[in-house]
Amino acid sequence: MEFESFGIIFAVSALGLISLLKLLISFVRWVWIMFLRPPKNLKEYGSWAMITGPTAGIGKAIAFELASKGLNLVLVGRNPSKLEATSAEIRRDQVVQVKTVVIDLAKSNAEEIARVIDDETRGLDVGVVINNAGLAYPYARFFDEVDSDLMESIMKVNMEAPTWITWSVLPRMLEKKKGAIVNIGSASSAVAPSYPLVTVYAASKAYLAMFSRSTSVEYKQSGIDIQCQIPLFVATKMTKLKAKSFFIPSPEAYSRASVRSIGYEIVCAPYWFHSVQWFISDLLPDALLNWCLFSYFLGMSKRAKLKESQKIKKFQQQ
Template structure:
């Protein structure tokens, strides 16, 4: 007869293996087989911030292809006109409105007024909070100019909060809506992001804001989600990580947005692109001290 302690260890091992197997199956289903939600059921309009480049522009294209009318928000009016024309040529049957607002310098209340005016007659069912900025280069905290870190706070933290606050009343009246806040692996996947401290801190705020709003408004028919990408081949990634092209673990904005669309309306937090999820899984197996040292060494190399 086997000793009791060996039986207990075997049972615990089986339970652990069972839990991990279930988690793996759930991930495979959600990533590759789960049907995306019909986003038009949330409303006929989608609002996207940071809509003229990278992930924001790619989300705008994906939402347009699903038949949603668009409100595009960005600081550059010329780029807004260009992106609007490109999408309109591809999907001529939708309506597109543009709002030019610079979250880093313009008065926040002015931006909210412009957005509220734009959504006044529009049934905004989907919000993609994508606007975000970071340091011009890797820097220690004491080296960051006040203007730079204040701009990061205004855009990443205040901008996301103000826009979310602007669309919520309409969603509450209609009892439906989807809010997607684009976070960052810099604040969730790894325990620290040295030499980009303020950026990571503001993205951690976005993650916590999303989780709390998810709980507050789930019963009201509003699905709030924080999507946590790792590196995507965007201008921001080029600046932060010197990434110039896509690869197996660095998707194009279009590939990321296609995966991101499939997850809207489900989990409170997700990492939509499959290879990002794989990287996150392996990162969680490593000790925090090792990840901290690795991130610091990368930051110092980029600083030099």
């Protein structure tokens, strides 16, 4: 009897020790990835990088970060004056070549996107592609309140554009057997079980995660690294948030983490505190997360609608 009790105690202790060791190994690996792992030399992929949506927020910060690594840039956006302003800023700070490509991803069809990207990058050694351009709701709303134009634009910018851009750049990457493609997702790509009241936006970003996972498996053996990066809250115009220490990073802080992660994990949260939030969310019940997210976005929706109605009343009184 004493022998059996000893055996049970030993087995429980061994299991506890194994669990502790696994936790310790996971923590050490996380520290290595977030803070110690050396970034890849992105110039080995090619001398040029292309980025969509590079005139503000995360996209602009990543463009500057890539330029600081010595990469020439192809900036793809819809506003010529903003593209030229960003190009001038980058050339003023870094000794790199910058090319601008004007195209409205929300209004262009698949053939046009593929043709323009192919034509504008012909002859350039494009090794890194950042599909960053994204479109979100002006404010949270129920699905039936989303007008058809907004819905179509979100799907074209967030899903169709990165799909056709990837399709366009892959043949040349396959020829030289190297390249890196990064699709910028969101927390809805992997972290949360649902994103109510921003449904179309969330679903479009979730598409990017699966698109990245699947194409990564297809082309990894050909030397092409395809990745979906998951930013959570970043202080950008889109999120309407202000940077608060490490909880909500600035676009510049996020971009440094983003560029350090290129070429590694298929789906990842590059910024260290975002990865902590992801870990915590995985521990919580889906029902609790759904309730928290619904309450958060519902409050946001009510505040936005109240503000909108006040503006209308003020206008009518004038």
